[in-house]
Amino acid sequence: MKRFLGFIKKEFYHIFRDKRSLFILFGMPVVQILLFGFAITNEINNVDIAILDHSKDVATKEIINKISASKYFSVQLVVNEAAIEKAFQKGKIKAVINFEKNFNEKLVRENKAIVQVITDATEPNTANTIVGYTNAILQNYLHEINKDKIAPYLISTESHMIYNQELKSVFMFVPGVMTIILMLVSAIMTSISITREKELGTMEILLVSPLKPFQVIVGKVVPYILLSMINATVIILLSIFIFGVPVRGSLFLLGFESMLFILSALALGILISTISDSQQTAMMISMMGLMLPTILLSGFIFPITSMPLPLQVISNIIPAKWFVIILKGIMLKGVGIGFLWKETIILCGMTLFFVGLSIKKYKIRLE
Amino acid sequence: MGKQNVIEVENLTKSFGDFTAVDSISFEVKQGEIFGFLGANGAGKTTAMKMLIGISKPTSGNASVAGFDVYHHTEDIKKNIGYMSQKFALYDDLTVKENITFFGGIYGLSRPIIKEKTIELIEELNLGDVANQLVGSLPLGWKQKISFSVALLHNPKVIFLDEPTGGVDPITRRQFWEMIYKTANEGTTVFVTTHYMDESEYCDRVSIMVDGKIEALDTPKNLKSQFNVSNMNDVFLKLARG
Amino acid sequence: MGIQVQHISKSFKNVQALSDISFDVKNGELFGLIGPDGAGKTTLFRILTTLLIANEGSATVAAFDVINNYKDIRKNVGYMPSKFSLYQDLTVEENLSFFATIFGTTVEENYELIKDIYIQIEPFKGRRAKDLSGGMKQKLALCCALIHKPKVLFLDEPTTGVDPVSRKEFWEMLKRLQQKGITMLVSTPYMDEAALCDRIALIQDGKILQIDTPQEIVKHYPKTIFNVQADNMYQLIIYLKEFEYQYSVYPFGEFVHYSDHRNGFEINELKAYLETKGLKNVIIQKTAATIEDTFMELAK
Numbered sequence: 001m002k003r004f005l006g007f008i009k010k011e012f013y014h015i016f017r018d019k020r021s022l023f024i025l026f027g028m029p030v031v032q033i034l035l036f037g038f039a040i041t042n043e044i045n046n047v048d049i050a051i052l053d054h055s056k057d058v059a060t061k062e063i064i065n066k067i068s069a070s071k072y073f074s075v076q077l078v079v080n081e082a083a084i085e086k087a088f089q090k091g092k093i094k095a096v097i098n099f100e101k102n103f104n105e106k107l108v109r110e111n112k113a114i115v116q117v118i119t120d121a122t123e124p125n126t127a128n129t130i131v132g133y134t135n136a137i138l139q140n141y142l143h144e145i146n147k148d149k150i151a152p153y154l155i156s157t158e159s160h161m162i163y164n165q166e167l168k169s170v171f172m173f174v175p176g177v178m179t180i181i182l183m184l185v186s187a188i189m190t191s192i193s194i195t196r197e198k199e200l201g202t203m204e205i206l207l208v209s210p211l212k213p214f215q216v217i218v219g220k221v222v223p224y225i226l227l228s229m230i231n232a233t234v235i236i237l238l239s240i241f242i243f244g245v246p247v248r249g250s251l252f253l254l255g256f257e258s259m260l261f262i263l264s265a266l267a268l269g270i271l272i273s274t275i276s277d278s279q280q281t282a283m284m285i286s287m288m289g290l291m292l293p294t295i296l297l298s299g300f301i302f303p304i305t306s307m308p309l310p311l312q313v314i315s316n317i318i319p320a321k322w323f324v325i326i327l328k329g330i331m332l333k334g335v336g337i338g339f340l341w342k343e344t345i346i347l348c349g350m351t352l353f354f355v356g357l358s359i360k361k362y363k364i365r366l367e
Numbered sequence: 368m369g370k371q372n373v374i375e376v377e378n379l380t381k382s383f384g385d386f387t388a389v390d391s392i393s394f395e396v397k398q399g400e401i402f403g404f405l406g407a408n409g410a411g412k413t414t415a416m417k418m419l420i421g422i423s424k425p426t427s428g429n430a431s432v433a434g435f436d437v438y439h440h441t442e443d444i445k446k447n448i449g450y451m452s453q454k455f456a457l458y459d460d461l462t463v464k465e466n467i468t469f470f471g472g473i474y475g476l477s478r479p480i481i482k483e484k485t486i487e488l489i490e491e492l493n494l495g496d497v498a499n500q501l502v503g504s505l506p507l508g509w510k511q512k513i514s515f516s517v518a519l520l521h522n523p524k525v526i527f528l529d530e531p532t533g534g535v536d537p538i539t540r541r542q543f544w545e546m547i548y549k550t551a552n553e554g555t556t557v558f559v560t561t562h563y564m565d566e567s568e569y570c571d572r573v574s575i576m577v578d579g580k581i582e583a584l585d586t587p588k589n590l591k592s593q594f595n596v597s598n599m600n601d602v603f604l605k606l607a608r609g
Numbered sequence: 610m611g612i613q614v615q616h617i618s619k620s621f622k623n624v625q626a627l628s629d630i631s632f633d634v635k636n637g638e639l640f641g642l643i644g645p646d647g648a649g650k651t652t653l654f655r656i657l658t659t660l661l662i663a664n665e666g667s668a669t670v671a672a673f674d675v676i677n678n679y680k681d682i683r684k685n686v687g688y689m690p691s692k693f694s695l696y697q698d699l700t701v702e703e704n705l706s707f708f709a710t711i712f713g714t715t716v717e718e719n720y721e722l723i724k725d726i727y728i729q730i731e732p733f734k735g736r737r738a739k740d741l742s743g744g745m746k747q748k749l750a751l752c753c754a755l756i757h758k759p760k761v762l763f764l765d766e767p768t769t770g771v772d773p774v775s776r777k778e779f780w781e782m783l784k785r786l787q788q789k790g791i792t793m794l795v796s797t798p799y800m801d802e803a804a805l806c807d808r809i810a811l812i813q814d815g816k817i818l819q820i821d822t823p824q825e826i827v828k829h830y831p832k833t834i835f836n837v838q839a840d841n842m843y844q845l846i847i848y849l850k851e852f853e854y855q856y857s858v859y860p861f862g863e864f865v866h867y868s869d870h871r872n873g874f875e876i877n878e879l880k881a882y883l884e885t886k887g888l889k890n891v892i893i894q895k896t897a898a899t900i901e902d903t904f905m906e907l908a909k
Contacts, residue, residue, distance in 0.1 A: 014460060552843040
């Protein structure tokens, strides 16, 4: 018994004297709970929507006021018909609430009017929620005006899901999962490659040679580009043929953007490699530092707009966020580079930044 | 009339599939002897030693250590031997005292005895100033001496030393061997493997393993005159080159 | 040319790894750095191969400064770190090819230089480095360090952990390489290997104890050494240490190396002393000081 206790005592010493295990035991759970708590939300807040008001009468103005006042929606523009398609493609709005002509008249005379809710269903959950909340606001309005009426008014909603009529959640998941897989595989692979040389001791001989830092770094990235592209192709093929996810845009653009994203992930991995001393550290940083934020903050499951502001800001530095937008744009919305140039440039910039930083951080000496 | 055998090995064999690492070796070690177990890396010394300390089961043959059989009484063997290896000896993130307390506990010593031994050890090795320092911060030579003493805490009959003196300076190495001499003089049998051929000269008898077999077994003096050379290194070269 | 080291010091956190190291290695010399683990050998090698920067002092390798001209040094030296870093999952051929390529040359171009060494491992050229024995890894690492015909060769503990036969062969190869005009700095903890160098520096705890040829360095031992033997080694050591005139008492295999404080000392006096203590078969003979004796004396 004494031996057993003596052994347990020793294990406690080891745990408390190792900074890394302390961090895992206490630090990580706190960080994760905060992150999960704030990021995971099925509610919507301040979703950008637009209003299309063909009547512009008393009733519609009243309803529109209620909508603007609610915390769920942020009314962006009051558009005309022609601009709807473009606004959706650009991703500026997630829904359009369309009031038909002579709305108030129809209510008064026929006791019935129709509101059409057109939603971007590339995020099916959000789309459903938007329709639901819109309904709630309409019911609230009806409740107020129906108080002293014998024959109550009725407003029915017609919902029109675009890009994903059947609300298939796989349309949402596939781009997201593809992003995560490419990010993880690319980053983890390259993150251990430099640290492995350090651990095995071969780094020393590489340094005492004419090889330049950029040759080493680029040399370690190139093999993985090819392999990751094969990965990406397989994922896309599986999505198309097994899950029926469409590719409405240009395949060529899809390939190009995928390669760009892969490059950014590889570069991120190399950066991690230059700052880690051991493969274990590198893998931990890749998994914890990349996987978690990518899943939570890339916007593929949980809408970014619903998160608290600090998290929204942080999500901007995650390459995955921009790639998810690009993927959805090309595959589901069928848009071209004209609508996605901003995201593309951001990804390019990030890649160059990571590569440049890696070259800078690459130690030309052992200290 | 002579001293009794503390280790007896008869046709001991260990095979892994169709590779025979230890090929039917036989020898005995008397009480209080310093026995050198030599051989190149891959010759089979480590495998043989693992069988003697009870952590590996032989394929065939017999062996007994401190009177206990290596097949059926490995737990008794472990209670009666000490073991020290170059690769691992003490926990770097525990202090000297904590290490002694821990290993004392593992060997089943009572608390008062552990206390007594701790004071003894610290005084003998002159560790008063560093008793509460983490072992990892001490020089290699000190670590070796401490782990040697820790392996002897429970007064075992035999102590097995696996390449104990790698890398230290010549003076520390000799101080270590003086500790071995003292221990042997007090009746503990010392079974040591080393690849420093000059150290093999400190042993009472040595055996040299080549490709799983014992090719030489005698006192250093006799081996040198047998092969007509002046040092053990040359004995080994002659044996290895054939 | 060669290597010049002037007043190099290096510390890590609160450990002084090297203190005021100065020496030089002449062109074409085989120079040995002799000392145990922790002496500072690897740190010194890393400074000279430009992997670390010293806190104080300066050094040049092949007339290039280690800090300002590190790129030139990295093109012109061969480096074999301790535990000879090879790519374990590449074969013998692949390793050699790789190193030739990154130095901008081919295996064929300098094959003459490594021929004697490579033919010993050529039968295994398709085998992965991780499946090679210690001696073969050693030879391969040497070939990889030589393949670009470096001006200076740095070998950090190339024989540690390798069997005695391979050790001997390795030094024979180094001697042959020396004839081809390569300057070599080798570090080793084995004192017997020191005798094979042109000149040696004894190093311990970051300080150089002495620099000289192997033959001359033993003359630094101030006393005469005697081999003493008796029937009980342990008792012999104890009694010798208790002897009031003892200067040094160190076990050396089957003998004890003993030296006395006094200059004119009578062997018989010591013999009588030991016999009164109860020792039998006492034999005392004069012997030559070895490099190891000298090392221990200087390290005191």
